[in-house]
Amino acid sequence: MKNPSLSLITLGFLAGSGSTACAVDFKKDIQPILEKNCYECHSEKSGKKKGGFVFDDLETFKLDINPNGNAQITPGKPGESHLFEVVTDPNHERHMPPKGQLSDGDVKKLRDWIMAGASFDKAAAPSALPARKELPPIMSWTNSEGKTIRAGFVRLDGENVVLRMPANGQEVPYPLEKLNAESQAQAREAGAP
Numbered sequence: 028m029k030n031p032s033l034s035l036i037t038l039g040f041l042a043g044s045g046s047t048a049c050a051v052d053f054k055k056d057i058q059p060i061l062e063k064n065c066y067e068c069h070s071e072k073s074g075k076k077k078g079g080f081v082f083d084d085l086e087t088f089k090l091d092i093n094p095n096g097n098a099q100i101t102p103g104k105p106g107e108s109h110l111f112e113v114v115t116d117p118n119h120e121r122h123m124p125p126k127g128q129l130s131d132g133d134v135k136k137l138r139d140w141i142m143a144g145a146s147f148d149k150a151a152a153p154s155a156l157p158a159r160k161e162l163p164p165i166m167s168w169t170n171s172e173g174k175t176i177r178a179g180f181v182r183l184d185g186e187n188v189v190l191r192m193p194a195n196g197q198e199v200p201y202p203l204e205k206l207n208a209e210s211q212a213q214a215r216e217a218g219a220p
């Protein structure tokens with residue numbers, strides 16, 4: 028079952044809040060990955076702009092990020108982001124970096140960052156998102172003990188949020204009060220009309 032009424036803003040809220048386990052900060056989490064693996068060939072610093080891409084000049088890098096889907100990064104949609112494809116698909120003819128492979132942890136950070144709106148500024152994340160109502164089938168939920176699971180939102184049911192487990196499609200009610208503040212807000216936002 029799809030939930031067309033859910034909003035990407037929800038994700039931006041979660042990831043942009045800065046206090047959750049899955050929050051990604053461009054400067055802290057993403058820039059070091061690019062610096063280590065990409066600047067050599069894509070930066071003002073090295074003077075190399077292979078393929079025309081520069082990742083250390085944010086004004087230029089920003090041009091590669093566009094919700095319309097015609098740039099290297101589509102905020103909120105790693106699966107439709109060419110940059111994400113070339114770093115994750117080992118068989119891509121222009122796999123990046125050309126020799127080597129980002130670690131799983133780095134790939135996850137990159138994905139989370141794109142999911143959250145691919146913003147350079149945490150506080151500005153939601154504005155980078157298209158104002159379209161759509162929700163990824165799988166979202167992150169963190170409980171008050173800091174454990175994060177990934178599951179689909181089904182509906183609010185009284186004091187519970189009903190989540191769909193990706194492994195078996197089972198619907199599981201979870202008490203809202205056991206989620207952390209961000210995930211509670213995410214559930215309420217997701218369940219709002």
Ligand code: HEC
Binds near residue numbers: 067078129
């Ligand atoms: C050793 C040099 C080198 C490194 C390191 C490198 N790139 Fe590239 N990159 C290139 C070259 C050369 C091209 C142009 C390829 C072409 O047009 O055929 C390119 C093109 C690209 C493209 C466009 C691909 C396409 O299909 O047109 C993207 C996106 C990209 N790089 C991202 C990255 C990212 C992200 C990293 C770091 C994880 C990275 N690159 C690391 C050399 C490099």
